[in-house]
Amino acid sequence: MSHDRGQDDGVDLRAVDEDGYAAWTRACHRGFLRSAITDEDLALSPSVLEMVPGRVLGAYDGDRCVGTFRTFSRELTAPGGGLLTACAVSSVTVTATHRRRGLLGRMMARELPAARDRGEAVAILIAAEYPIYGRFGFGPATWTTEWTVDVPRTGLGRYEPPRGGRVDLAEAAEVRAAGPALHDRFRRSVPGAISRDARWWQVNTGEIQPPIRQWRDPFYALYRDDSGRVDGLLVYTVEDIWEGKLPQCPLTVRHALAATPEAERALWHYALSVDWTAKLHTGPRPPDDVLPLLLGDPRAAQVTTHGDYMWLRVLDVPAALRARSYGTTGSLVLRIHDEAGIAGGRYELNASTEPGASEVRTTTRDADLAMDVRELAALYLGDESVVRLATLGRIEELTPGAAARADLLTRTSRRPWCPDMF
Numbered sequence: 139m140s141h142d143r144g145q146d147d148g149v150d151l152r153a154v155d156e157d158g159y160a161a162w163t164r165a166c167h168r169g170f171l172r173s174a175i176t177d178e179d180l181a182l183s184p185s186v187l188e189m190v191p192g193r194v195l196g197a198y199d200g201d202r203c204v205g206t207f208r209t210f211s212r213e214l215t216a217p218g219g220g221l222l223t224a225c226a227v228s229s230v231t232v233t234a235t236h237r238r239r240g241l242l243g244r245m246m247a248r249e250l251p252a253a254r255d256r257g258e259a260v261a262i263l264i265a266a267e268y269p270i271y272g273r274f275g276f277g278p279a280t281w282t283t284e285w286t287v288d289v290p291r292t293g294l295g296r297y298e299p300p301r302g303g304r305v306d307l308a309e310a311a312e313v314r315a316a317g318p319a320l321h322d323r324f325r326r327s328v329p330g331a332i333s334r335d336a337r338w339w340q341v342n343t344g345e346i347q348p349p350i351r352q353w354r355d356p357f358y359a360l361y362r363d364d365s366g367r368v369d370g371l372l373v374y375t376v377e378d379i380w381e382g383k384l385p386q387c388p389l390t391v392r393h394a395l396a397a398t399p400e401a402e403r404a405l406w407h408y409a410l411s412v413d414w415t416a417k418l419h420t421g422p423r424p425p426d427d428v429l430p431l432l433l434g435d436p437r438a439a440q441v442t443t444h445g446d447y448m449w450l451r452v453l454d455v456p457a458a459l460r461a462r463s464y465g466t467t468g469s470l471v472l473r474i475h476d477e478a479g480i481a482g483g484r485y486e487l488n489a490s491t492e493p494g495a496s497e498v499r500t501t502t503r504d505a506d507l508a509m510d511v512r513e514l515a516a517l518y519l520g521d522e523s524v525v526r527l528a529t530l531g532r533i534e535e536l537t538p539g540a541a542a543r544a545d546l547l548t549r550t551s552r553r554p555w556c557p558d559m560f
């Protein structure tokens with residue numbers, strides 16, 4: 139077990155072993171302001187959270203756990219379908235009594251280089267608050283949007299099963315059986331999506347139910363094509379709310395996942411046709427979701443939430459840039475500044491339209507663009523525009539026209555999306 143003692147505050151960082159999980163988990167819940175944790179929650183915690191030996195980090199003031207930080211590996215889909223191993227960072231907390239003394243900074247300084255040395259080209263996380271992670275080289279790489287749909291205004295007729303395909307209600311066990319293969323097809327075609335482990339399906343279908351999560355059984359609907367293959371899954375709950383004799387019964391989508399356009403259209407149409415529902419809450423969706431345009435009146439879908447979602451940090455520039463594909467071929471020299479000394483340097487990219495086929499090497503050639511590693515993070519999955527960041531003064535255009543040229547290379551036809559909370 140390696141130790142890392144702070145210079146003068148006596149707080150020790152160390153990897154936590156199984157004996158320390160309960161105290162670590164309690165500290166993590168306290169950090170997230172959850173006080174109602176029970177012994178059952180603590181006992182179930184390792185089956186809910188992936189605890190990788192050596193990658194569960196605690197900060198200890200004497201025997202007291204005052205900081206938590208946990209990482210595990212996930213496969214991340216890059217533009218063009220390239221896959222790379224990402225270091226997923228989660229459970230980041232510092233107890234209220236120990237905040238703003240640099241503990242998070244110390245945990246990052248220990249774990250990010252370790253992730254790069256393991257061969258993880260990027261780190262990813264869901265930021266609780268926007269200002270936390272930019273200083274550590276992370277940038278917002280995917281965004282999320284939620285809509286509330288005024289169902290009677292959609293102009294959609296009753297749901298009719300598509301020719302050849304069908305929608306059926308299903309039990310949780312069927313979803314656990316069919317879901318992983320469906321998700322695997324889905325996530326490989328969506329930049330920003332990440333792999334799921336078996337635990338995800340157990341927790342999200344109620345097989346493992348920690349009291350703190352207050353599980354409520356949802357409805358599950360599966361879309362099958364004419365060969366019987368499961369191409370889509372819709373998970374939703376409905377509130378039994380009436381105003382006098384008029385049913386309101388808002389329907390909230392928990393998860394919607396489709397591997398084909400037919401499945402996507404069919405499941406939305408189905409969801410918008412459930413009797414008694416006057417409002418549909420979409421849950422988190424990609425900002426360019428097709429849903430509003432599926433409606434006869436797209437204004438029936440009102441945006442209720444819009445914000446940054448998955449943040450990314452490039453740890454190995456050549457490996458990350460090689461993993462994705464580009465909109466066209468072309469060459470670009472990037473000068474990347476990285477305060478933490480992890481990924482900085484000058485890199486020449488000779489872009490290919492095939493994932494894994496670009497050439498990326500360090501170079502002494504003059505740079506076309508100069509930026510901080512956090513800007514590279516925001517650009518990586520294709521969601522952000524180089525021209526936009528240059529307008530803000532966050533990217534320096536050293537060769538005239540390089541920003542627009544870089545956008546032709548990096549931007550994607552659909553926005554990246556990460557549907558998972560981790």
Ligand SMILES: CC(=O)SCCNC(=O)CCNC(=O)[C@H](O)C(C)(C)COP(=O)(O)OP(=O)(O)OC[C@H]1O[C@@H](n2cnc3c(N)ncnc32)[C@H](O)[C@@H]1OP(=O)(O)O
Binds near residue numbers: 231239243
């Ligand atoms: C992936 C996830 O798990 S997201 C969940 C993140 N956790 C939470 O939001 C739980 C509640 N918050 C916390 O536990 C803590 O405030 C943390 C973990 C966010 C920060 O821990 P700390 O040990 O206080 O951070 P640390 O002292 O290393 O701060 C480093 C710098 O970031 C700044 N910073 C840290 N947190 C925040 C914040 N929430 N908002 C703005 N600035 C912040 C600090 O001011 C400091 O700046 P400085 O170097 O200019 O002085």
